[in-house]
């Protein structure tokens with residue numbers, strides 16, 4: 001698309017939105033303040049850089065065998081920079097503990113330290129990227145079915161030590177970048193079949209968390225993620241919704257909404273306004289579940305748009321960390337990053353363009369027909385012209401123009417791996 005066309009379409013859209021009380025220039029400014037926390041693990045199918053990395057475990061799975069997976073830290077960094085160059089705006093990068101710079105050495109998870117993340121800090125500072133962090137309970141000989149809720153004191157101690165170290169690392173990252181590093185804690189703990197010691201496992205999990213969080217840090221923030229079930233762990237999940245929400249409310253931790261972690265008919269967006277009354281902030285793991293927690297690439301669809309709308313309607317953009325969490329190994333992985341990130345941004349843009357004040361007012365006046373009519377009309381407003389302008393202003397390809405860029409990178413780089 002030519003620049004002049006984008007400009008003209010934007011001007012028409014701006015006038016159209018002005019008629020319903022929306023200032024699109026202001027919305028573009030707000031979009032510039034909106035940062036994603038892009039997950040590092042789409043680039044390599046959640047493998048990481050531990051030299052003895054085994055198969056992915058912990059009830060999660062990547063499917064597909066598309067060529068070009070990042071095999072080492074340099075490839076992963078290059079792929080992420082490539083993806084980021086096609087995503088408008090400035091974004092954070094979300095690291096997992098297994099992505100440390102171990103330089104081919106075996107460093108067990110209860111031994112990791114800031115030294116394994118120093119090169120990430122340097123790299124991130126150099127590229128003006130802020131980092132977030134995650135402890136990793138899966139894909140390890142001691143992962144089993146239970147980590148922080150394991151009745152075996154030795155195994156439980158191992159994972160407590162790992163998670164404590166992760167918090168210390170996150171704190172150092174936060175200090176170095178002058179901005180709190182958000183650390184997510186998700187453990188896969190659960191079991192495949194009918195379980196009778198649920199209370200025991202959950203009590204142990206709670207004890208582990210209390211011990212882990214006993215140290216207070218200034219430069220990091222903790223968030224905890226619940227889940228309904230994992231593959232092979234279908235009958236019981238230690239960190240169920242009630243467990244994690246209860247813990248977050250009691251301890252004022254950030255709650256992580258992973259959009260794939262609820263029953264398929266449960267509405268993740270509806271959780272925002274409830275949770276924000278009881279927890280300080282939210283972290284999001286935006287993903288697309290297809291029939292189950294399949295972690296398909298995020299696209300523009302009602303669940304994502306509604307989630308963004310609920311955040312905007314609660315006036316809570318500043319209380320929400322917008323992470324992504326999908327891993328598709330069946331298509332070009334850089335493409336997966338770009339599609340999912342841009343879809344999340346488009347969804348947020350639609351939310352910011354909603355004439356929410358008008359619609360709120362109609363609702364309060366009990367004008368049900370008018371409210372529904374406005375919500376419907378908002379769907380066909382020319383938001384895409386505003387999106388194109390956002391891309392243009394941020395010097396990234398407009399429309400489908402990112403496709404050939406990724407194809408070229410594939411021809412020259414990823415297909416050569």
Ligand code: RNT
Pocket residue numbers: 041046060096134186225227258285293325
């Ligand atoms: C798993 C959780 C978890 C992981 C990542 C890798 O179901 O969603 O967040 O996907 O931490």
Ligand code: ZN
Pocket residue numbers: 186225258285325
């Ligand atoms: Zn998640």
